[in-house]
Amino acid sequence: MRRLGVLGSVLLAAVLLVGLCGTAQAVEPIKIGVAGPMSFTQGQGHWNGATLAAMEINAKGGVKVGNVKRPIELIKVDTNEFMSIPDATNAMELAITRHKVDFLVGGFRSEAVLVMQDIAMDNKKIFLGCGAAHPELCTRVTKNYNRYKYWFRITPINSKFLGKVIFIQLGTVAAMMKQAFGLKKLSVAIIAEKAAWNEPIVAAAQAALPKMGMKVAGVWRPSPVAKDVTAELGAIQRSGANIIFTSFSASVGIPFAKQWGELQVPAPVVGINVEAQKDGFWAATGGKGEFTQTLNTYARVKMTEHTIPFFDAYMKNFKEAPNYTAGTYDAVLLLAWAVEKAGTLNSDKVVPVLEKSKTVGTAGLLAFSKDHDVIWGPGYVTSLGTQWQGGKNMAVWPYKWEGITFEGTVPVKFPPWVIKRYKK
Amino acid sequence: MSLVTAHLRRAGVIFRNEVLVLPSRIAVLVFILGLLLLPVFTQDSYILRILILTSIFALLAASWDFLSGFTGQMNFGHALFFGVAAYSTALLNLHLGIPPWGSIPLGALGGVLAGLVVGIPCLRLRGAYLALTTLSFPIILMGVVFAIPDISGGELGISGLARLSESRVGDYYISVLLMLVLSFAMWKVTDSKTGIILHAIREDELACRAAGINTTRYKLMAFCVSGFLAGISGGAYAHVMRLAGPSTLEVAMSFQVIIWAVFGGMVSIYGPVAGVFILFPLMELLRFIPQARMLVFALLVLVTLLYMPEGLIPWIRDKIETVCPRCKARNVASRSNCRVCNAVLD
Numbered sequence: 170m171r172r173l174g175v176l177g178s179v180l181l182a183a184v185l186l187v188g189l190c191g192t193a194q195a196v197e198p199i200k201i202g203v204a205g206p207m208s209f210t211q212g213q214g215h216w217n218g219a220t221l222a223a224m225e226i227n228a229k230g231g232v233k234v235g236n237v238k239r240p241i242e243l244i245k246v247d248t249n250e251f252m253s254i255p256d257a258t259n260a261m262e263l264a265i266t267r268h269k270v271d272f273l274v275g276g277f278r279s280e281a282v283l284v285m286q287d288i289a290m291d292n293k294k295i296f297l298g299c300g301a302a303h304p305e306l307c308t309r310v311t312k313n314y315n316r317y318k319y320w321f322r323i324t325p326i327n328s329k330f331l332g333k334v335i336f337i338q339l340g341t342v343a344a345m346m347k348q349a350f351g352l353k354k355l356s357v358a359i360i361a362e363k364a365a366w367n368e369p370i371v372a373a374a375q376a377a378l379p380k381m382g383m384k385v386a387g388v389w390r391p392s393p394v395a396k397d398v399t400a401e402l403g404a405i406q407r408s409g410a411n412i413i414f415t416s417f418s419a420s421v422g423i424p425f426a427k428q429w430g431e432l433q434v435p436a437p438v439v440g441i442n443v444e445a446q447k448d449g450f451w452a453a454t455g456g457k458g459e460f461t462q463t464l465n466t467y468a469r470v471k472m473t474e475h476t477i478p479f480f481d482a483y484m485k486n487f488k489e490a491p492n493y494t495a496g497t498y499d500a501v502l503l504l505a506w507a508v509e510k511a512g513t514l515n516s517d518k519v520v521p522v523l524e525k526s527k528t529v530g531t532a533g534l535l536a537f538s539k540d541h542d543v544i545w546g547p548g549y550v551t552s553l554g555t556q557w558q559g560g561k562n563m564a565v566w567p568y569k570w571e572g573i574t575f576e577g578t579v580p581v582k583f584p585p586w587v588i589k590r591y592k593k
Numbered sequence: 594m595s596l597v598t599a600h601l602r603r604a605g606v607i608f609r610n611e612v613l614v615l616p617s618r619i620a621v622l623v624f625i626l627g628l629l630l631l632p633v634f635t636q637d638s639y640i641l642r643i644l645i646l647t648s649i650f651a652l653l654a655a656s657w658d659f660l661s662g663f664t665g666q667m668n669f670g671h672a673l674f675f676g677v678a679a680y681s682t683a684l685l686n687l688h689l690g691i692p693p694w695g696s697i698p699l700g701a702l703g704g705v706l707a708g709l710v711v712g713i714p715c716l717r718l719r720g721a722y723l724a725l726t727t728l729s730f731p732i733i734l735m736g737v738v739f740a741i742p743d744i745s746g747g748e749l750g751i752s753g754l755a756r757l758s759e760s761r762v763g764d765y766y767i768s769v770l771l772m773l774v775l776s777f778a779m780w781k782v783t784d785s786k787t788g789i790i791l792h793a794i795r796e797d798e799l800a801c802r803a804a805g806i807n808t809t810r811y812k813l814m815a816f817c818v819s820g821f822l823a824g825i826s827g828g829a830y831a832h833v834m835r836l837a838g839p840s841t842l843e844v845a846m847s848f849q850v851i852i853w854a855v856f857g858g859m860v861s862i863y864g865p866v867a868g869v870f871i872l873f874p875l876m877e878l879l880r881f882i883p884q885a886r887m888l889v890f891a892l893l894v895l896v897t898l899l900y901m902p903e904g905l906i907p908w909i910r911d912k913i914e915t916v917c918p919r920c921k922a923r924n925v926a927s928r929s930n931c932r933v934c935n936a937v938l939d
Contacts, residue, residue: 207883247883254840255646259639259877266639280838283752287835305749366748368739 198242199232199514201501202270204261204285205277207247210447211300211494215275217487218299218495219243221479222502232505235512241501244268250281257281261288270294271514274323274500279303286320293516295319295523297500300493302328307542318520321541323503324496324532325466326552330545332370335440335464336377338554338566339414342439342462343383345581346411350591356384358410358436360401360425362393362417370416370441386410393419399428406434415440415463423453430457435590437583438462439554448489451560458557460584465555466493468564470577472533472553477577479531490562499530547571558582614932615923616913621863624870628769632762641765645833647873648772652826654853654865655776660819661851662859663783665795666812667720669728671823671850673711676731676842678704678824680738683751683837693757697828704824705817712816716809731842738839750838757832768829772866775822780862782818791815856894858904867906915939 203219205212223241231238246264248257257278264270265288273289276282277300286306289296296319298306304327309317325331343355359374361367371388378385386408389401398421405413413436417425422444429438438461444450445463454461467490469480479498483491491498507522508514527536533550537543543550551573554566558579565581567573612618631644657671682700685691691699711730715723738745745751757764782788793801794808801808831837840846857868872890879886901908914923915938917931924932931938 245883247880252845254834254836254838256876258834259643259646260880262639262642263877263880266637279749280836280840283749283838284834284836303749305752309753368742368747 196237196239198240199234199272199505199508200242200244200268200270201504202244202246202261202264202268202273202275203497204246204248204257204264204273204275205300205494206249206251207245208249209251210492211277212247212275214492214494215277215299215497216243216245217483218491218498219274219501221482221486221495222498222500222505226501226505233509234514241505243501244270246270246273246275248276248281248285250276250278250285254281254284258284258288261285265289265292265294272504273297274299274497274504275494276300277494279306282306286317290316290319293319295321295504295516295519297497297504298322299324299496299500302326302331304329304542307538307540311540318541319516321523321537322543323500323530323535324543324550325493326545326550327542328369331464331552332373333545334552334554335370336374336381337570338462338464339412339439340381341554341566341568341570342412342437342581343381345583346437346591349583349588352411352591354382354384355411356386356409357412357414358386358389358405358408359414359416360389360391360398360405361415362395362419362421363390364393364418366418367416374414374416383412391421391425393417393421395421396424397428398425399432402428402432402434405436406432410436412436413438413440415442417441418443420444423450423458426450426458426461427454428457429461430454430459430584433584433586435587437581437587440464445557445562446492446555448562450562451557456560459560460556460558460582462554462556462565462581465553465562465564466496466532467491468553468555468562468577470553470564470575472551472575473529473531475529475531496530496532499532499535503528503530503535547573554581556581614925616925617910617923625773628773632765636762638761641761643874643877645761645764645768646830647870648768649826649830649833650850650853650873651866651869652772652775652829653823654850654857654869655772655779655862656819656822656826657850658854658859658862658865659779659783659822660815662854662861662865663788663791663795664812664815666715666815667724667727668711668819669724669851670711670731670847671727671819672842672844672846673727673731673734674704674707674820674823675827675830675846676734676837677707678827679831679837679841680745680751681824682828682831683754684744686754686832687751693755693828693832697825697832700828700831701821701824704820704822704827706820707824708816708818708820709813711820712813715816716812728844728847731847732844735839735842738842746838748839750836750840752836752838754832754835754837756835757829764833768833771825771829775825776862776866779818779822783862787811787814852894856897856905858907861904861907864904864906868904871905 203215205215223243227240231240244264246260248260250257273294273296276285276298279301282301302325307322310320346352357378361371375385391398391401415438422442442463445461446465450458471477507519511518511522551567553564555562556565564578568578653675660666661668678700681703682696685696685699711727715726718726739747757767790806790811794811798808853868853872854865858864879889897905913926915926916923917936919936920934922931922933929938
């Protein structure tokens with residue numbers, strides 16, 4: 170009888186244990202697929218940003234869905250989209266059908282993201298874009314809302330607004346030149362790497378500059394992988410340009426900045442130089458890239474109360490400054506917030522919450538237009554202008570633009586050789 | 594009724610005496626049956642997607658083999674035919690509303706046109722010169738694509754195409770059947786009198802011309818046939834992806850086709866098909882080692898070509914089968930006498 174009692178206790182304990190384990194197993198993680206070219210810096214940014222967000226959420230116990238707190242589990246979706254579009258589609262299909270992800274964030278190359286978007290929409294998975302800037306991705310939401318409503322763009326601002334920001338920054342530098350040196354009419358040299366994505370930017374610059382009261386000194390199109398641009402810089406100097414407008418995404422951004430500093434071309438540089446957004450730029454140019462100004466997304470300035478803690482945490486964990494694809498951080502936090510608010514993972518119920526959302530992200534106030542594009546403008550996400558000053562990539566724009574100056578932003582500095590050239 | 598029975602009996606005899614006697618033919622049979630019956634066992638959309646794309650690229654690789662392997666017209670810009678057809682198909686589908694069954698063959702005619710455009714100026718070129726010239730065509734077209742974004746969609750391409758069919762299984766059967774039927778047709782052509790002439794042009798064009806063969810006509814025909822078949826794969830690809838973009842014209846696409854074909858075994862049609870069916874799914878299997886994925890792929894191709902210079906499939910075939918020195922019939926390697934003429938095998 171006593172033996173039966175012991176056996177009964179063991180059985181009872183086993184049942185309880187199984188029950189407890191069952192309860193523990195019932196807390197399924199929320200699976201978020203982080204899609205990006207993981208062998209490249211853009212994909213690394215995607216992954217790092219999302220990792221940081223997941224760490225923060227999980228440290229707080231997870232996301233509250235109904236009465237249960239569920240942890241975030243990230244699934245790495247290596248799209249390899251620079252090399253192969255089919256690879257990207259296969260990776261998306263794998264993530265959705267095999268890994269059973271609940272949501273997706275990331276994407277970079279516009280052509281690939283279009284196809285990836287279709288796969289996510291086929292499966293009614295919310296896909297928060299964090300890399301591709303083409304407006305068509307959001308136009309699809311307007312054209313066919315019921316199919317594409319699961320798509321939202323978090324970062325970057327779309328290419329039309331990116332263009333607008335560059336010209337605002339160019340206008341700001343031009344106004345400073347006029348004010349500081351008493352110049353009447355400025356001429357601008359356009360130098361853009363020979364790549365397809367630059368065609369509309371060059372055309373827009375040629376059209377916009379005369380409207381902004383400036384003259385086009387000439388257009389130079391070096392190879393994206395050029396190692397020597399002294400010929401172009403010499404020609405720019407001879408053209409008498411007062412400002413150099415750059416548009417570089419490839420490695421040519423480094424020799425350009427280095428040789429511009431070495432030759433001391435008397436014209437400040439403003440525009441896009443993706444290499445100048447990276448931490449390694451200073452070392453790569455041997456410090457000669459000082460005063461290079463570029464469009465940027467992140468710098469250690471207080472765009473919102475979350476920017477500096479995010480920037481510091483990112484630096485601490487990954488030993489580099491975040492690039493714009495690290496906006497997956499905001500994407501994952503936004504998803505967690507929306508899921509808690511909707512009380513479910515059901516995409517159809519989370520979408521209306523996201524549509525009405527107005528949350529403070531790391532790059533500004535995150536809200537969406539009717540086509541699910543992140544809103545750009547004063548009070549929302551604005552983007553940044555940064556300039557290398559004394560070995561640091563400092564935020565220089567917005568500076569008193571529409572009444573906005575982020576804490577930590579400094580004024581643009583002109584190189585001494587520019588001041589020497591124009592100071593009377 | 595008796596006629597049907599007679600035909601069936603004859604087919605049975607051929608099947609027993611011609612197919613079941615050779616391991617390579619049994620392997621092909623198993624491969625075809627496996628592909629056709631797969632959806633009965635699984636309709637996993639991921640697996641089906643991989644096999645749909647594999648089938649499309651297998652047809653593309655086989656079409657390259659037809660031109661470069663059999664005819665010896667070394668084409669380093671095969672993506673041109675693929676891309677032109679993908680764009681033509683997309684424009685026909687999107688602007689004229691032509692459904693896939695019409696837009697794909699019509700788009701493939703764009704591939705034929707591209708074949709002529711490339712073929713005519715390349716008639717006098719050979720070897721490295723021909724390879725480099727063909728390589729330039731897709732690069733030129735890529736420039737045109739970016740120059741006319743209103744028509745081509747620029748860097749984004751043309752999107753929003755109709756689906757190939759209403760379901761993934763439908764897409765699968767269309768792609769697989771297209772690949773099987775067209776590859777078989779290509780194989781039959783290469784096994785015919787025309788195929789022998791194409792072989793001869795590759796080996797010695799001067800001798801062919803001396804024998805009264807109009808090699809220009811045959812070379813142009815090879816360009817057009819290859820362009821059409823690559824075009825079919827390009828059109829199918831556009832409908833499966835629902836997009837025709839600049840990536841279809843990339844140099845990497847042209848080289849990928851060559852790697853598949855050379856790995857599988859050139860001058861065989863089935864070699865490139867097998868090459869794609871091994872390498873494309875293999876890249877998916879290697880996703881568990883993302884950092885070493887390309888390295889493993891490159892090493893595999895390198896080692897294969899080092900030890901099997903004629904490609905994987907011909908190497909395997911030569912190991913398991915022998916050719917009769919007298920009647921040239923193939924036999925299982927274990928046989929000591931030819932199954933046809935009873936000659937002693939080496």
